[in-house]
Amino acid sequence: MTEPGDTTAFRLGYVPGVTPGKWARIWAERRPHVALELVMATTDEALELIRTGAVDAAVLRLPIDRTGLHTIPLYTETTVAVVPKEHVVAATEEATVADLADEIVFRPLDDTLVWPGDRPGRSAAITPATTAAAIELVAAGVGLLVVPQSLARLHHRRDLVHRPLTDAPGSGVALAWPKAENTDLMEEFIGIVRGRTVNSSRTPRRDATPAPGRPAPTKKGAARRPSGRRGTHRR
Secondary structure (H helix, E strand, C coil): CCCCCCCCEEEEEECCCCCCHHHHHHHHHHCCCCEEEEEECCHHHHHHHHHHCCCCEEEEECCCCCCCEEEEEEEEECEEEEEECCCHHHHCCCECHHHHCCCEEECCCCCCCCCCCCCCCEECCCCCCCHHHHHHHHHCCCCEEEEEHHHHHHCCCCCEEEEEECCCCCEEEEEEEECCCCCHHHHHHHHHHCCCCCCCCCCCCCCCCCCCCCCCCCCCCCCCCCCCCCCCCCC
């Protein structure tokens, strides 16, 4: 891994389920000489990487401790129930929390969903260490799992399906980085995730410094001096 402050690379942490591929492609177009290094981590790990300078920024799941951090909410994911194909919920287009009331629902240690009230279903006798482990238990017919939709897709299996829970809280995803003066690279990445074009006034311009031997660009509206001698008025 590169050292903090190294401008030859921009290090981005991201949590499982997040797909930074589109941002990486745009980055490669705008900063072809600066590598975008992607580091997968859990939300807790990503926070530690930011605070130690191991990454420049991270895309992670809310809520988080925002002390010393800038954050930009990016989007909110739909929450879904992951069930075996033969489960009654699989026959519906969507479900509610009440539909899971009598079901065993796993709560893995890496679960980041925040429920304002009671969580759906009945607690399982075991607590899976990871979402991946919980998926295996669902496939074995032991219980169900409630996760953000991207995680259900990440751990897709042919013997499982997922259905939206219409009244479940969503999963917020945000960009976080240290609360300090932004570098040009940080501003560049902020512009990319916010959908700014390369000509946006807040996106750093890499052509701001003219090449040797070339005049600086004339500002719009600036008066130009005539290149030849002024004509004389005949009387």
